[in-house]
Amino acid sequence: MTTATQTRGHGGHSHSHHHHDNVYLTSKNKNDAGVRITRIGLYSNLGMAIVKGAGGYAFNSQSMIADAWHSLTDLASDILTLATVSWSLKPPSDKFPMGFGKVESLGSLGVSSMLLFGGLFMCMNSCTSLYAHLFLDADAAAHLLEHSHGHSHGHSHSHGAEGPSLHAAWLAAGTVAVKEWLYHATMKVARERKSSVLASNAVHHRVDSLTGIVTLFAILGANFLQNAAFLDPVGGLLISLLVIRAGWGNTLSALYELADKGIDDEMRLSIRRQVTKGLAVVSEGHEVELRDVTGVKSGQNYLVDLELAVPNMWTVEDVRGVEDAVRTQVGAKVRGVRKVRVRFVPKEAAETFNEFIPGDVSQKSSPELEEAEHDHDHDHDSKGNGHHKSH
Numbered sequence: 399m400t401t402a403t404q405t406r407g408h409g410g411h412s413h414s415h416h417h418h419d420n421v422y423l424t425s426k427n428k429n430d431a432g433v434r435i436t437r438i439g440l441y442s443n444l445g446m447a448i449v450k451g452a453g454g455y456a457f458n459s460q461s462m463i464a465d466a467w468h469s470l471t472d473l474a475s476d477i478l479t480l481a482t483v484s485w486s487l488k489p490p491s492d493k494f495p496m497g498f499g500k501v502e503s504l505g506s507l508g509v510s511s512m513l514l515f516g517g518l519f520m521c522m523n524s525c526t527s528l529y530a531h532l533f534l535d536a537d538a539a540a541h542l543l544e545h546s547h548g549h550s551h552g553h554s555h556s557h558g559a560e561g562p563s564l565h566a567a568w569l570a571a572g573t574v575a576v577k578e579w580l581y582h583a584t585m586k587v588a589r590e591r592k593s594s595v596l597a598s599n600a601v602h603h604r605v606d607s608l609t610g611i612v613t614l615f616a617i618l619g620a621n622f623l624q625n626a627a628f629l630d631p632v633g634g635l636l637i638s639l640l641v642i643r644a645g646w647g648n649t650l651s652a653l654y655e656l657a658d659k660g661i662d663d664e665m666r667l668s669i670r671r672q673v674t675k676g677l678a679v680v681s682e683g684h685e686v687e688l689r690d691v692t693g694v695k696s697g698q699n700y701l702v703d704l705e706l707a708v709p710n711m712w713t714v715e716d717v718r719g720v721e722d723a724v725r726t727q728v729g730a731k732v733r734g735v736r737k738v739r740v741r742f743v744p745k746e747a748a749e750t751f752n753e754f755i756p757g758d759v760s761q762k763s764s765p766e767l768e769e770a771e772h773d774h775d776h777d778h779d780s781k782g783n784g785h786h787k788s789h
């Protein structure tokens with residue numbers, strides 16, 4: 399699959415590009431399904447931009463040339479998706495102990511806000527165009543108010559005076575087919591991975607497919623109907639509303655993810671189920687009680703916290719066995735779980751443990767102050783350390 403894409407990419411792309419050391423395009427994660435489908439989308443968009451540009455020019459279709467530009471801007475969305483997906487797959491480091499999942503949330507914010515603003519822009523354009531069609535012709539406006547029907551007026555000053563060739567319709571239909579396939583293929587991976595950036599990009603493919611349908615009807619209309627120029631802004635307006643809705647929804651969920659909203663109930667339930675299964679393996683597992691499941695989503699990664707209550711007399715060795723079993727089971731069976739942290743509490747204590755430090759933050763000394771103090775007696779190190787301990 400990957401080699402096929404590569405050759406396709408080379409078909410419309412200069413060879414020299416391949417030798418640039420672009421981490422994302424030559425990434426080792428080529429086999430990752432998310433990376434792969436995004437690369438396919440990227441090369442498709444590139445191919446379509448070229449074909450549409452040439453076709454629009456040859457067949458004299460303004461909307462097709464506009465669509466070619468759109469395909470070029472789609473590349474930005476694909477590259478952003480590819481970069482964030484590859485980056486977010488990197489393992490955690492000392493500097494970033496939580497991994498790079500949030501990079502994906504950021505990418506998702508970028509891709510979906512691109513969609514949102516594209517939709518707003520499209521809405522504005524369609525409204526302006528519709529306004530021009532309806533009201534800049536005084537006769538037509540009067541007619542419209544009487545009959546409330548757009549089709550009654552003879553709209554003589556045709557906007558696409560020359561009219562696109564019918565051949566352009568084939569290209570538009572091809573676009574719809576490719577984009578629709580990309581939508582389904584990308585969405586499938588996005589659902590499996592619970593990847594927000596892939597979902598945002600998939601929605602973008604769907605929007606492009608809808609736009610292609612409008613282009614198709616505009617071309618057909620221009621060939622077979624009298625006042626077809628009307629179809630274009632109306633379709634554009636409807637689609638822009640869909641785009642705004644999708645863009646807004648995805649932007650919101652990206653923001654939630656960035657703000658560390660807790661994991662959803664479905665995820666919680668499946669973790670709970672796997673913990674129970676994991677405990678069944680441990681010899682005294684029935685003594686253990688799962689008190690709490692919390693966690694946050696970080697890109698495709700779920701960082702999970704569990705609270706397990708065990709009998710007071712259990713040793714560190716005992717709880718370690720339990721932790722191993724639970725971690726192995728949850729890590730293996732719940733997709734996306736990348737980190738499981740287990741806190742053990744005595745079973746006799748009824749209330750759940752609160753990790754947050756209560757009280758007024760301002761009363762405590764800040765790290766900067768301590769550090770300054772440390773710097774101060776840096777020249778006599780041993781004394782400084784002793785001093786510190788006495789605090």
Ligand SMILES: [Zn+2]
Pocket residue numbers: 468469472602606
């Ligand atoms: Zn697009």
